[in-house]
Amino acid sequence: MSAFNALLMRDLRLAARSGGGAALALGFFALVATLVPLGIGADLKLLARVAGGVLWVGAVLAALLSLDRLFQGDFEDGSLDVIALSPLSLESVSLAKILAHWLSTGLPLTLISPLLALLFNLPAAATLVLFVSLLIGTPAVSAVGAIGASLTLSLKRGGLILPLIILPLLTPAVVFGAGAVAAMLDGRPPSEGLTLLAAFAIAACLLSPFAAAASVRLNLSS
Amino acid sequence: MPNIFRYANPREFMRLSAALLPYTAAASVVAIAVGLFMSLTAPPDYQQGMTVTIMFIHVPAAIMAESVYGLIAVTSLFSLVWRHPLSDVAARAAAPFGALFTALGLITGSLWGRPMWGAYWVWDARLTSFLILLFLYLGYMALWNAIEDEIRAARAAAILALIGAVNLPIIVYSVEWWNTLHQGESIISGKLAPVFLWPLLVMWAGYGFLFLTLWMLRIRTEILNRRARTLMQEGA
Numbered sequence: 001m002s003a004f005n006a007l008l009m010r011d012l013r014l015a016a017r018s019g020g021g022a023a024l025a026l027g028f029f030a031l032v033a034t035l036v037p038l039g040i041g042a043d044l045k046l047l048a049r050v051a052g053g054v055l056w057v058g059a060v061l062a063a064l065l066s067l068d069r070l071f072q073g074d075f076e077d078g079s080l081d082v083i084a085l086s087p088l089s090l091e092s093v094s095l096a097k098i099l100a101h102w103l104s105t106g107l108p109l110t111l112i113s114p115l116l117a118l119l120f121n122l123p124a125a126a127t128l129v130l131f132v133s134l135l136i137g138t139p140a141v142s143a144v145g146a147i148g149a150s151l152t153l154s155l156k157r158g159g160l161i162l163p164l165i166i167l168p169l170l171t172p173a174v175v176f177g178a179g180a181v182a183a184m185l186d187g188r189p190p191s192e193g194l195t196l197l198a199a200f201a202i203a204a205c206l207l208s209p210f211a212a213a214a215s216v217r218l219n220l221s222s
Numbered sequence: 223m224p225n226i227f228r229y230a231n232p233r234e235f236m237r238l239s240a241a242l243l244p245y246t247a248a249a250s251v252v253a254i255a256v257g258l259f260m261s262l263t264a265p266p267d268y269q270q271g272m273t274v275t276i277m278f279i280h281v282p283a284a285i286m287a288e289s290v291y292g293l294i295a296v297t298s299l300f301s302l303v304w305r306h307p308l309s310d311v312a313a314r315a316a317a318p319f320g321a322l323f324t325a326l327g328l329i330t331g332s333l334w335g336r337p338m339w340g341a342y343w344v345w346d347a348r349l350t351s352f353l354i355l356l357f358l359y360l361g362y363m364a365l366w367n368a369i370e371d372e373i374r375a376a377r378a379a380a381i382l383a384l385i386g387a388v389n390l391p392i393i394v395y396s397v398e399w400w401n402t403l404h405q406g407e408s409i410i411s412g413k414l415a416p417v418f419l420w421p422l423l424v425m426w427a428g429y430g431f432l433f434l435t436l437w438m439l440r441i442r443t444e445i446l447n448r449r450a451r452t453l454m455q456e457g458a
C-alpha cells in the first residue's frame with residue numbers, strides 16, 4: 001500500500017508543479033462556460049435549461065486536456081519501466097494514476113461547478129444535483145480516459161486521437177449526468193439518472209485498471 | 223521484425239479464399255440485383271408510400287453495421303487470447319466496411335426521415351446510437367493507423383474493440399433512456415408483410431456476400447503485402 005501511496009503522491013506533486021495542475025483545466029472549464037452564453041444568447045431561462053448539458057460536456061472536455069500525459073511522460077523518460085519493475089502490479093499503478101488524475105482535475109472541476117452553474121441561473125436544487133452527478137461521474141471520466149491514455153502512450157501526437165477514442169465511450173456518463181439535472185428541472189426525481197451514473201462509474205473504475213494495465217504491458221514489451 | 227507466418231497458417235486461408243471468392247462474388251451480384259428488382263417492384267406501403275423502398279437498402283446496412291462490429295470484437299478476442307496474426311488482419315480488414323455500412327445506414331435513414339419525420343436528422347434513439355457506432359469505428363481505425371509498430375497496433379486496437387463491445391450495450395441503453403426522457407419517438411414496429419420481407423432478406427444476403435467477398439479480398443491483399451515486405455527485407 002505504501003508503494004501505491006508513494007506513486008499517488010508523486011503523480012499529484014507532478015501535476016501540481018508542472019503545468020499548474022488543476023488551474024489549466026479549471027480555466028478551460030470556466031472559458032467554455034463563458035463562451036456558451038455568448039454564443040447562444042443571454043436568455044436566462046434558456047441558459048438554465050442547457051446548463052446541465054453544457055457544464056457536463058465542458059467538464060469532460062476539460063478533464064481530457066491533461067489525460068494524454070497520464071502515462072506518456074513516464075513512458076518517454078523511462079520511469080514507466082522502473083515503475084513496472086516495482087512490486088506494485090500494473091493494475092494498481094493504473095488505479096493510482098486514475099486516482100491522481102481525478103484528484104487533480106475531476107475533483108476541482110466538480111468543486112467549481114456550482115459557481116459556474118450560478119452564471120447559468122441554475123436553481124439551487126438542480127445545482128446540487130449537478131454537483132453530485134459530477135462528483136459521481138468524473139471518476140468514470142478519469143477511469144475510461146486512462147484506457148485511452150494507455151492505448152496512445154507511445155504516440156507523439158496521442159492528444160489528437162485520444163478524444164476520438166474516449167468520447168464515444170463516455171456517452172453514458174454525459175447522458176445520465178446531464179439527464180439527472182434535466183429531470184430535476186422538470187420536477188422529476190433525479191435519482192434514476194444518478195444511480196445509473198453511479199453504476200456506470202463503478203463499472204468503469206473496476207474494469208479500466210485492468211484494460212489500462214493490459215495496454216501499458218503491450219507497449220512496454222517490444 | 224520476427225517472421226509472423228511461423229505462428230499462423232495464411233497459406234491455408236489463401237487456398238480456401240481463392241476457391242470461395244468467385245462464388246461469393248457471383249452470389250453478391252445476383253442477390254443484390256434480384257433484391258433491387260424486388261425492392262423497386264414492391265408495392266408502396268399504405269403509410270410510408272414509395273419511401274418504403276429506402277428500407278430495403280437501409281435495414282440490411284444497419285444489421286451489417288452491427289454484425290461487423292461484433293465480428294471485429296470476436297476476432298479481436300481471438301487475437302488477444304491466441305495471438306493469431308490472421309485474426310489481426312481480419313479485424314483490421316473488416317473495420318472500413320463496418321464504417322461504410324454504418325454510414326450507409328445513417329444516410330439512407332436520414333433520406334427516409336425527411337419525408338417521414340419532416341427532418342433529415344431526428345435525435346431518435348437508434349439514429350443516435352448508430353452515430354456513436356460510426357465514431358467507435360472511426361476511433362478504432364484511427365488508433366490502428368496511428369501506431370506504426372504492426373503488432374502493437376493490432377493489440378491496442380483489439381483492446382479498444384473489446385472495450386467498445388462491452389460499452390456498446392450501455393451506450394445504446396443510455397441513449398434510449400435519454401430519448402424517452404426527452405421525447406417519445408415511435409419506432410416503426412409491427413408485422414412485416416411477406417411482400418416487404420422477401421426483398422429485405424434477399425438484399426441482406428446480398429450485403430452479406432458482398433462483405434464476405436471484399437473482406438476476403440482485403441485479407442488476401444494484406445497477406446500478400448506482408449509477404450512482399452518479408453521478401454524485400456530478406457533480399458536487402
